[in-house]
Amino acid sequence: MAWSTRDLADLAGTTVKTVRHYHDRGLLAEPERAANGYKQYRAEHLVRLLQIRRLSELGFSLSQIRDFEPGLMVDARGRSGQGDGAVVRDGGRAEEVGEMHSALRALDAELAADISRRQQMREGIAAILDHGTAMDLPSGFGEVRGTLTEADRGLLLVYSQVLDAKSVASLRAMLAEVKSTEASREFQSISPNASAEVRDNLARRYAPQVKAIGEKYGWADLLDDVPRRRRRRLQQAIGEAMVQLYNRAQIDVLVRVEEINGTAGEDRAPAESEETSD
Structure with missing residues:
Protein backbone atom coordinates (compact mmCIF):
# COMPACT_ATOMS: atom_id res chain seq x y z
CA MET A 1 0.00 0.00 0.00
CA ALA A 2 1.28 3.48 -0.86
CA TRP A 3 0.41 6.85 0.69
CA SER A 4 0.16 10.34 -0.74
CA THR A 5 2.14 13.20 0.76
CA ARG A 6 -0.90 14.30 2.74
CA ASP A 7 -1.53 10.78 4.00
CA LEU A 8 2.10 10.48 5.12
CA ALA A 9 1.98 13.84 6.88
CA ASP A 10 -1.21 12.88 8.71
CA LEU A 11 0.19 9.54 9.82
CA ALA A 12 3.33 11.23 11.19
CA GLY A 13 1.43 14.06 12.85
CA THR A 14 3.03 16.78 10.76
CA THR A 15 2.26 18.88 7.67
CA VAL A 16 2.74 18.53 3.93
CA LYS A 17 4.93 21.63 4.02
CA THR A 18 7.22 20.00 6.59
CA VAL A 19 7.52 16.81 4.52
CA ARG A 20 8.54 18.85 1.49
CA HIS A 21 11.01 20.80 3.59
CA TYR A 22 12.66 17.55 4.70
CA HIS A 23 12.93 16.50 1.07
CA ASP A 24 14.62 19.82 0.22
CA ARG A 25 17.10 19.44 3.09
CA GLY A 26 18.02 15.89 2.07
CA LEU A 27 16.62 14.28 5.21
CA LEU A 28 13.83 12.31 3.56
CA ALA A 29 14.35 10.35 0.35
CA GLU A 30 12.02 11.02 -2.56
CA PRO A 31 9.56 8.14 -3.15
CA GLU A 32 8.69 6.53 -6.43
CA ARG A 33 5.88 8.06 -8.44
CA ALA A 34 2.84 6.44 -9.91
CA ALA A 35 2.00 6.64 -13.59
CA ASN A 36 -0.05 9.77 -12.90
CA GLY A 37 2.99 11.47 -11.30
CA TYR A 38 1.77 11.31 -7.73
CA LYS A 39 4.28 10.34 -5.04
CA GLN A 40 3.90 6.93 -3.47
CA TYR A 41 5.23 6.80 0.07
CA ARG A 42 5.78 3.52 1.84
CA ALA A 43 6.55 2.28 5.33
CA GLU A 44 10.25 3.17 5.18
CA HIS A 45 9.36 6.80 4.49
CA LEU A 46 6.99 6.91 7.45
CA VAL A 47 9.60 5.37 9.73
CA ARG A 48 12.23 7.86 8.58
CA LEU A 49 9.84 10.76 9.01
CA LEU A 50 9.03 9.63 12.54
CA GLN A 51 12.75 9.31 13.27
CA ILE A 52 13.31 12.87 12.07
CA ARG A 53 10.50 14.13 14.28
CA ARG A 54 11.85 12.24 17.28
CA LEU A 55 15.35 13.63 16.91
CA SER A 56 13.95 17.08 16.32
CA GLU A 57 11.95 16.80 19.56
CA LEU A 58 15.18 15.93 21.38
CA GLY A 59 16.68 19.16 20.10
CA PHE A 60 18.94 18.01 17.27
CA SER A 61 19.36 20.37 14.34
CA LEU A 62 18.33 19.28 10.85
CA SER A 63 22.00 19.16 9.86
CA GLN A 64 22.72 16.74 12.69
CA ILE A 65 19.67 14.66 11.84
CA ARG A 66 20.75 14.39 8.21
CA ASP A 67 23.99 12.70 9.30
CA PHE A 68 22.26 10.43 11.79
CA GLU A 69 22.19 6.76 10.83
CA PRO A 70 18.93 4.99 11.72
CA GLY A 71 19.31 2.34 14.40
CA LEU A 72 22.44 3.85 15.94
CA MET A 73 22.51 3.41 19.71
CA VAL A 74 24.71 5.16 22.26
CA ASP A 75 25.22 3.64 25.69
CA ALA A 76 25.97 5.55 28.89
CA ARG A 77 29.71 5.53 28.16
CA GLY A 78 29.36 6.89 24.64
CA ARG A 79 29.83 3.56 22.89
CA SER A 80 27.77 2.62 19.86
CA GLY A 81 25.54 -0.28 18.91
CA GLN A 82 23.02 -1.25 16.25
CA GLY A 83 19.93 -2.31 18.15
CA ASP A 84 21.27 -5.68 19.31
CA GLY A 85 23.60 -4.03 21.82
CA ALA A 86 26.75 -5.02 19.94
CA VAL A 87 29.50 -2.45 20.32
CA VAL A 88 30.88 -1.10 17.04
CA ARG A 89 34.65 -0.79 17.23
CA ASP A 90 35.34 0.75 13.86
CA GLY A 91 37.51 3.85 14.31
CA GLY A 92 35.44 6.16 12.12
CA ARG A 93 32.26 4.85 13.65
CA ALA A 94 33.54 5.43 17.15
CA GLU A 95 34.26 9.06 16.28
CA GLU A 96 30.74 9.52 14.96
CA VAL A 97 29.25 7.99 18.07
CA GLY A 98 31.46 10.19 20.25
CA GLU A 99 30.13 13.24 18.47
CA MET A 100 26.56 12.05 18.95
CA HIS A 101 27.21 11.40 22.64
CA SER A 102 28.68 14.89 23.07
CA ALA A 103 25.71 16.38 21.24
CA LEU A 104 23.31 14.59 23.57
CA ARG A 105 25.20 15.88 26.62
CA ALA A 106 25.10 19.42 25.24
CA LEU A 107 21.38 19.17 24.52
CA ASP A 108 20.75 17.87 28.02
CA ALA A 109 22.64 20.82 29.53
CA GLU A 110 20.66 23.27 27.40
CA LEU A 111 17.38 21.68 28.43
CA ALA A 112 18.37 21.77 32.12
CA ALA A 113 19.17 25.47 31.84
CA ASP A 114 15.91 26.11 30.02
CA ILE A 115 13.91 24.23 32.66
CA SER A 116 15.60 26.27 35.40
CA ARG A 117 14.87 29.52 33.56
CA ARG A 118 11.23 28.59 33.04
CA GLN A 119 10.87 27.59 36.68
CA GLN A 120 12.17 31.01 37.70
CA MET A 121 9.67 32.58 35.32
CA ARG A 122 6.85 30.61 36.96
CA GLU A 123 8.00 31.65 40.43
CA GLY A 124 8.06 35.27 39.33
CA ILE A 125 4.56 35.03 37.88
CA ALA A 126 3.32 33.29 41.04
CA ALA A 127 4.71 36.14 43.17
CA ILE A 128 2.84 38.67 41.05
CA LEU A 129 -0.42 36.70 41.18
CA ASP A 130 -0.20 35.77 44.87
CA HIS A 131 1.31 38.92 46.37
CA GLY A 132 0.74 41.68 43.85
CA THR A 133 4.47 42.24 43.40
CA ALA A 134 5.36 44.85 40.78
CA MET A 135 6.13 43.07 37.52
CA ASP A 136 9.50 44.79 37.14
CA LEU A 137 10.82 43.55 40.51
CA PRO A 138 12.85 40.42 41.21
CA SER A 139 10.64 37.62 42.56
CA GLY A 140 10.02 37.39 46.27
CA PHE A 141 9.59 41.08 47.09
CA GLY A 142 5.85 40.91 47.71
CA GLU A 143 6.11 41.63 51.44
CA VAL A 144 7.74 45.02 50.87
CA ARG A 145 5.95 45.96 47.66
CA GLY A 146 3.82 48.67 49.28
CA THR A 147 6.79 50.60 50.63
CA LEU A 148 9.08 50.54 47.61
CA THR A 149 9.69 53.78 45.79
CA GLU A 150 10.78 54.25 42.20
CA ALA A 151 14.36 54.58 43.45
CA ASP A 152 14.06 51.35 45.43
CA ARG A 172 14.68 41.33 50.70
CA ALA A 173 14.70 40.63 54.45
CA MET A 174 16.83 43.69 55.09
CA LEU A 175 14.46 45.88 53.09
CA ALA A 176 11.44 44.62 54.99
CA GLU A 177 13.12 45.51 58.30
CA VAL A 178 14.58 48.87 57.40
CA LYS A 179 11.28 49.95 55.85
CA SER A 180 9.59 49.60 59.21
CA THR A 181 11.64 52.39 60.82
CA GLU A 182 10.41 55.93 61.33
CA ALA A 183 13.68 57.38 60.02
CA SER A 184 13.25 55.45 56.78
CA ARG A 185 9.76 56.82 56.28
CA GLU A 186 11.04 60.34 56.92
CA PHE A 187 13.84 59.78 54.43
CA GLN A 188 11.31 58.86 51.75
CA SER A 189 9.22 61.96 52.29
CA ILE A 190 11.91 64.55 52.97
CA SER A 191 11.58 67.67 50.85
CA PRO A 192 14.40 68.49 48.43
CA ASN A 193 14.41 71.95 50.06
CA ALA A 194 14.79 70.62 53.62
CA SER A 195 17.17 72.68 55.73
CA ALA A 196 20.65 71.51 56.65
CA GLU A 197 19.49 71.14 60.24
CA VAL A 198 16.63 68.81 59.25
CA ARG A 199 18.91 66.72 57.02
CA ASP A 200 21.59 66.44 59.71
CA ASN A 201 19.04 65.45 62.34
CA LEU A 202 17.61 62.74 60.11
CA ALA A 203 21.06 61.42 59.18
CA ARG A 204 22.04 61.09 62.84
CA ARG A 205 18.93 59.04 63.60
CA TYR A 206 19.09 57.06 60.39
CA ALA A 207 22.81 56.16 60.47
CA PRO A 208 22.71 53.74 63.43
CA GLN A 209 19.74 51.92 61.92
CA VAL A 210 21.48 51.58 58.56
CA LYS A 211 24.62 50.27 60.22
CA ALA A 212 22.84 47.83 62.54
CA ILE A 213 20.67 46.33 59.82
CA GLY A 214 23.58 46.16 57.39
CA GLU A 215 25.69 44.27 59.93
CA LYS A 216 22.81 41.98 60.86
CA TYR A 217 22.38 40.83 57.27
CA GLY A 218 26.06 40.93 56.35
CA TRP A 219 25.54 43.43 53.56
CA ALA A 220 29.21 44.37 53.50
CA ASP A 221 30.06 40.82 52.38
CA LEU A 222 27.35 40.33 49.76
CA LEU A 223 29.42 41.71 46.90
CA ASP A 224 32.66 39.92 47.85
CA ASP A 225 32.16 37.22 45.23
CA VAL A 226 31.49 39.71 42.43
CA PRO A 227 34.61 40.25 40.26
CA ARG A 228 36.29 43.54 41.12
CA ARG A 229 35.89 45.09 37.69
CA ARG A 230 32.19 44.23 37.54
CA ARG A 231 31.71 45.43 41.10
CA ARG A 232 33.14 48.83 40.15
CA ARG A 233 30.77 49.08 37.21
CA LEU A 234 27.89 48.12 39.46
CA GLN A 235 28.81 50.79 41.99
CA GLN A 236 29.06 53.38 39.23
CA ALA A 237 25.64 52.38 37.92
CA ILE A 238 24.18 52.62 41.42
CA GLY A 239 25.74 56.04 41.88
CA GLU A 240 24.25 57.27 38.62
CA ALA A 241 20.86 55.83 39.53
CA MET A 242 20.94 57.49 42.93
CA VAL A 243 21.66 60.91 41.45
CA GLN A 244 18.72 60.55 39.09
CA LEU A 245 16.23 58.86 41.42
CA TYR A 246 16.83 60.60 44.77
CA ASN A 247 16.30 64.28 45.43
CA ARG A 248 19.18 66.45 46.61
CA ALA A 249 18.14 66.34 50.27
CA GLN A 250 18.01 62.52 50.24
CA ILE A 251 21.44 62.31 48.62
CA ASP A 252 22.85 64.68 51.23
CA VAL A 253 21.34 62.57 54.03
CA LEU A 254 22.93 59.45 52.58
CA VAL A 255 26.31 61.14 52.34
CA ARG A 256 26.01 62.20 55.98
CA VAL A 257 25.00 58.64 56.96
CA GLU A 258 28.17 57.31 55.32
CA GLU A 259 30.30 59.87 57.11
CA ILE A 260 28.73 59.04 60.47
CA ASN A 261 29.16 55.30 59.92
CA GLY A 262 32.73 55.77 58.71
CA THR A 263 32.08 54.27 55.26
CA ALA A 264 32.59 57.40 53.16
CA GLY A 265 35.89 56.26 51.66
CA GLU A 266 35.01 52.60 51.33
CA ASP A 267 32.88 50.63 48.89
CA ARG A 268 29.57 52.42 48.70
CA ALA A 269 27.44 49.30 48.55
CA PRO A 270 26.41 49.12 52.26
CA ALA A 271 25.07 52.64 52.44
CA GLU A 272 23.65 52.49 48.98
CA SER A 273 21.84 49.31 49.82
CA GLU A 274 20.24 50.98 52.79
CA GLU A 275 19.32 53.86 50.58
CA THR A 276 17.61 51.34 48.51
CA SER A 277 15.92 50.16 51.56
CA ASP A 278 14.66 53.51 52.59
Whole structure:
Protein backbone atom coordinates (compact mmCIF):
# COMPACT_ATOMS: atom_id res chain seq x y z
CA MET A 1 0.00 0.00 0.00
CA ALA A 2 1.28 3.48 -0.86
CA TRP A 3 0.41 6.85 0.69
CA SER A 4 0.16 10.34 -0.74
CA THR A 5 2.14 13.20 0.76
CA ARG A 6 -0.90 14.30 2.74
CA ASP A 7 -1.53 10.78 4.00
CA LEU A 8 2.10 10.48 5.12
CA ALA A 9 1.98 13.84 6.88
CA ASP A 10 -1.21 12.88 8.71
CA LEU A 11 0.19 9.54 9.82
CA ALA A 12 3.33 11.23 11.19
CA GLY A 13 1.43 14.06 12.85
CA THR A 14 3.03 16.78 10.76
CA THR A 15 2.26 18.88 7.67
CA VAL A 16 2.74 18.53 3.93
CA LYS A 17 4.93 21.63 4.02
CA THR A 18 7.22 20.00 6.59
CA VAL A 19 7.52 16.81 4.52
CA ARG A 20 8.54 18.85 1.49
CA HIS A 21 11.01 20.80 3.59
CA TYR A 22 12.66 17.55 4.70
CA HIS A 23 12.93 16.50 1.07
CA ASP A 24 14.62 19.82 0.22
CA ARG A 25 17.10 19.44 3.09
CA GLY A 26 18.02 15.89 2.07
CA LEU A 27 16.62 14.28 5.21
CA LEU A 28 13.83 12.31 3.56
CA ALA A 29 14.35 10.35 0.35
CA GLU A 30 12.02 11.02 -2.56
CA PRO A 31 9.56 8.14 -3.15
CA GLU A 32 8.69 6.53 -6.43
CA ARG A 33 5.88 8.06 -8.44
CA ALA A 34 2.84 6.44 -9.91
CA ALA A 35 2.00 6.64 -13.59
CA ASN A 36 -0.05 9.77 -12.90
CA GLY A 37 2.99 11.47 -11.30
CA TYR A 38 1.77 11.31 -7.73
CA LYS A 39 4.28 10.34 -5.04
CA GLN A 40 3.90 6.93 -3.47
CA TYR A 41 5.23 6.80 0.07
CA ARG A 42 5.78 3.52 1.84
CA ALA A 43 6.55 2.28 5.33
CA GLU A 44 10.25 3.17 5.18
CA HIS A 45 9.36 6.80 4.49
CA LEU A 46 6.99 6.91 7.45
CA VAL A 47 9.60 5.37 9.73
CA ARG A 48 12.23 7.86 8.58
CA LEU A 49 9.84 10.76 9.01
CA LEU A 50 9.03 9.63 12.54
CA GLN A 51 12.75 9.31 13.27
CA ILE A 52 13.31 12.87 12.07
CA ARG A 53 10.50 14.13 14.28
CA ARG A 54 11.85 12.24 17.28
CA LEU A 55 15.35 13.63 16.91
CA SER A 56 13.95 17.08 16.32
CA GLU A 57 11.95 16.80 19.56
CA LEU A 58 15.18 15.93 21.38
CA GLY A 59 16.68 19.16 20.10
CA PHE A 60 18.94 18.01 17.27
CA SER A 61 19.36 20.37 14.34
CA LEU A 62 18.33 19.28 10.85
CA SER A 63 22.00 19.16 9.86
CA GLN A 64 22.72 16.74 12.69
CA ILE A 65 19.67 14.66 11.84
CA ARG A 66 20.75 14.39 8.21
CA ASP A 67 23.99 12.70 9.30
CA PHE A 68 22.26 10.43 11.79
CA GLU A 69 22.19 6.76 10.83
CA PRO A 70 18.93 4.99 11.72
CA GLY A 71 19.31 2.34 14.40
CA LEU A 72 22.44 3.85 15.94
CA MET A 73 22.51 3.41 19.71
CA VAL A 74 24.71 5.16 22.26
CA ASP A 75 25.22 3.64 25.69
CA ALA A 76 25.97 5.55 28.89
CA ARG A 77 29.71 5.53 28.16
CA GLY A 78 29.36 6.89 24.64
CA ARG A 79 29.83 3.56 22.89
CA SER A 80 27.77 2.62 19.86
CA GLY A 81 25.54 -0.28 18.91
CA GLN A 82 23.02 -1.25 16.25
CA GLY A 83 19.93 -2.31 18.15
CA ASP A 84 21.27 -5.68 19.31
CA GLY A 85 23.60 -4.03 21.82
CA ALA A 86 26.75 -5.02 19.94
CA VAL A 87 29.50 -2.45 20.32
CA VAL A 88 30.88 -1.10 17.04
CA ARG A 89 34.65 -0.79 17.23
CA ASP A 90 35.34 0.75 13.86
CA GLY A 91 37.51 3.85 14.31
CA GLY A 92 35.44 6.16 12.12
CA ARG A 93 32.26 4.85 13.65
CA ALA A 94 33.54 5.43 17.15
CA GLU A 95 34.26 9.06 16.28
CA GLU A 96 30.74 9.52 14.96
CA VAL A 97 29.25 7.99 18.07
CA GLY A 98 31.46 10.19 20.25
CA GLU A 99 30.13 13.24 18.47
CA MET A 100 26.56 12.05 18.95
CA HIS A 101 27.21 11.40 22.64
CA SER A 102 28.68 14.89 23.07
CA ALA A 103 25.71 16.38 21.24
CA LEU A 104 23.31 14.59 23.57
CA ARG A 105 25.20 15.88 26.62
CA ALA A 106 25.10 19.42 25.24
CA LEU A 107 21.38 19.17 24.52
CA ASP A 108 20.75 17.87 28.02
CA ALA A 109 22.64 20.82 29.53
CA GLU A 110 20.66 23.27 27.40
CA LEU A 111 17.38 21.68 28.43
CA ALA A 112 18.37 21.77 32.12
CA ALA A 113 19.17 25.47 31.84
CA ASP A 114 15.91 26.11 30.02
CA ILE A 115 13.91 24.23 32.66
CA SER A 116 15.60 26.27 35.40
CA ARG A 117 14.87 29.52 33.56
CA ARG A 118 11.23 28.59 33.04
CA GLN A 119 10.87 27.59 36.68
CA GLN A 120 12.17 31.01 37.70
CA MET A 121 9.67 32.58 35.32
CA ARG A 122 6.85 30.61 36.96
CA GLU A 123 8.00 31.65 40.43
CA GLY A 124 8.06 35.27 39.33
CA ILE A 125 4.56 35.03 37.88
CA ALA A 126 3.32 33.29 41.04
CA ALA A 127 4.71 36.14 43.17
CA ILE A 128 2.84 38.67 41.05
CA LEU A 129 -0.42 36.70 41.18
CA ASP A 130 -0.20 35.77 44.87
CA HIS A 131 1.31 38.92 46.37
CA GLY A 132 0.74 41.68 43.85
CA THR A 133 4.47 42.24 43.40
CA ALA A 134 5.36 44.85 40.78
CA MET A 135 6.13 43.07 37.52
CA ASP A 136 9.50 44.79 37.14
CA LEU A 137 10.82 43.55 40.51
CA PRO A 138 12.85 40.42 41.21
CA SER A 139 10.64 37.62 42.56
CA GLY A 140 10.02 37.39 46.27
CA PHE A 141 9.59 41.08 47.09
CA GLY A 142 5.85 40.91 47.71
CA GLU A 143 6.11 41.63 51.44
CA VAL A 144 7.74 45.02 50.87
CA ARG A 145 5.95 45.96 47.66
CA GLY A 146 3.82 48.67 49.28
CA THR A 147 6.79 50.60 50.63
CA LEU A 148 9.08 50.54 47.61
CA THR A 149 9.69 53.78 45.79
CA GLU A 150 10.78 54.25 42.20
CA ALA A 151 14.36 54.58 43.45
CA ASP A 152 14.06 51.35 45.43
CA ARG A 153 12.81 49.42 42.44
CA GLY A 154 15.52 50.78 40.17
CA LEU A 155 18.34 49.90 42.55
CA LEU A 156 16.87 46.48 43.31
CA LEU A 157 16.91 45.62 39.63
CA VAL A 158 20.55 46.67 39.37
CA TYR A 159 21.56 44.59 42.39
CA SER A 160 19.61 41.56 41.17
CA GLN A 161 21.89 41.37 38.13
CA VAL A 162 24.94 40.48 40.21
CA LEU A 163 23.66 38.97 43.45
CA ASP A 164 22.95 35.26 43.85
CA ALA A 165 19.61 33.98 45.12
CA LYS A 166 20.79 33.85 48.74
CA SER A 167 22.03 37.45 48.65
CA VAL A 168 18.81 38.66 47.03
CA ALA A 169 16.85 36.91 49.79
CA SER A 170 19.03 38.66 52.37
CA LEU A 171 18.42 41.99 50.68
CA ARG A 172 14.68 41.33 50.70
CA ALA A 173 14.70 40.63 54.45
CA MET A 174 16.83 43.69 55.09
CA LEU A 175 14.46 45.88 53.09
CA ALA A 176 11.44 44.62 54.99
CA GLU A 177 13.12 45.51 58.30
CA VAL A 178 14.58 48.87 57.40
CA LYS A 179 11.28 49.95 55.85
CA SER A 180 9.59 49.60 59.21
CA THR A 181 11.64 52.39 60.82
CA GLU A 182 10.41 55.93 61.33
CA ALA A 183 13.68 57.38 60.02
CA SER A 184 13.25 55.45 56.78
CA ARG A 185 9.76 56.82 56.28
CA GLU A 186 11.04 60.34 56.92
CA PHE A 187 13.84 59.78 54.43
CA GLN A 188 11.31 58.86 51.75
CA SER A 189 9.22 61.96 52.29
CA ILE A 190 11.91 64.55 52.97
CA SER A 191 11.58 67.67 50.85
CA PRO A 192 14.40 68.49 48.43
CA ASN A 193 14.41 71.95 50.06
CA ALA A 194 14.79 70.62 53.62
CA SER A 195 17.17 72.68 55.73
CA ALA A 196 20.65 71.51 56.65
CA GLU A 197 19.49 71.14 60.24
CA VAL A 198 16.63 68.81 59.25
CA ARG A 199 18.91 66.72 57.02
CA ASP A 200 21.59 66.44 59.71
CA ASN A 201 19.04 65.45 62.34
CA LEU A 202 17.61 62.74 60.11
CA ALA A 203 21.06 61.42 59.18
CA ARG A 204 22.04 61.09 62.84
CA ARG A 205 18.93 59.04 63.60
CA TYR A 206 19.09 57.06 60.39
CA ALA A 207 22.81 56.16 60.47
CA PRO A 208 22.71 53.74 63.43
CA GLN A 209 19.74 51.92 61.92
CA VAL A 210 21.48 51.58 58.56
CA LYS A 211 24.62 50.27 60.22
CA ALA A 212 22.84 47.83 62.54
CA ILE A 213 20.67 46.33 59.82
CA GLY A 214 23.58 46.16 57.39
CA GLU A 215 25.69 44.27 59.93
CA LYS A 216 22.81 41.98 60.86
CA TYR A 217 22.38 40.83 57.27
CA GLY A 218 26.06 40.93 56.35
CA TRP A 219 25.54 43.43 53.56
CA ALA A 220 29.21 44.37 53.50
CA ASP A 221 30.06 40.82 52.38
CA LEU A 222 27.35 40.33 49.76
CA LEU A 223 29.42 41.71 46.90
CA ASP A 224 32.66 39.92 47.85
CA ASP A 225 32.16 37.22 45.23
CA VAL A 226 31.49 39.71 42.43
CA PRO A 227 34.61 40.25 40.26
CA ARG A 228 36.29 43.54 41.12
CA ARG A 229 35.89 45.09 37.69
CA ARG A 230 32.19 44.23 37.54
CA ARG A 231 31.71 45.43 41.10
CA ARG A 232 33.14 48.83 40.15
CA ARG A 233 30.77 49.08 37.21
CA LEU A 234 27.89 48.12 39.46
CA GLN A 235 28.81 50.79 41.99
CA GLN A 236 29.06 53.38 39.23
CA ALA A 237 25.64 52.38 37.92
CA ILE A 238 24.18 52.62 41.42
CA GLY A 239 25.74 56.04 41.88
CA GLU A 240 24.25 57.27 38.62
CA ALA A 241 20.86 55.83 39.53
CA MET A 242 20.94 57.49 42.93
CA VAL A 243 21.66 60.91 41.45
CA GLN A 244 18.72 60.55 39.09
CA LEU A 245 16.23 58.86 41.42
CA TYR A 246 16.83 60.60 44.77
CA ASN A 247 16.30 64.28 45.43
CA ARG A 248 19.18 66.45 46.61
CA ALA A 249 18.14 66.34 50.27
CA GLN A 250 18.01 62.52 50.24
CA ILE A 251 21.44 62.31 48.62
CA ASP A 252 22.85 64.68 51.23
CA VAL A 253 21.34 62.57 54.03
CA LEU A 254 22.93 59.45 52.58
CA VAL A 255 26.31 61.14 52.34
CA ARG A 256 26.01 62.20 55.98
CA VAL A 257 25.00 58.64 56.96
CA GLU A 258 28.17 57.31 55.32
CA GLU A 259 30.30 59.87 57.11
CA ILE A 260 28.73 59.04 60.47
CA ASN A 261 29.16 55.30 59.92
CA GLY A 262 32.73 55.77 58.71
CA THR A 263 32.08 54.27 55.26
CA ALA A 264 32.59 57.40 53.16
CA GLY A 265 35.89 56.26 51.66
CA GLU A 266 35.01 52.60 51.33
CA ASP A 267 32.88 50.63 48.89
CA ARG A 268 29.57 52.42 48.70
CA ALA A 269 27.44 49.30 48.55
CA PRO A 270 26.41 49.12 52.26
CA ALA A 271 25.07 52.64 52.44
CA GLU A 272 23.65 52.49 48.98
CA SER A 273 21.84 49.31 49.82
CA GLU A 274 20.24 50.98 52.79
CA GLU A 275 19.32 53.86 50.58
CA THR A 276 17.61 51.34 48.51
CA SER A 277 15.92 50.16 51.56
CA ASP A 278 14.66 53.51 52.59
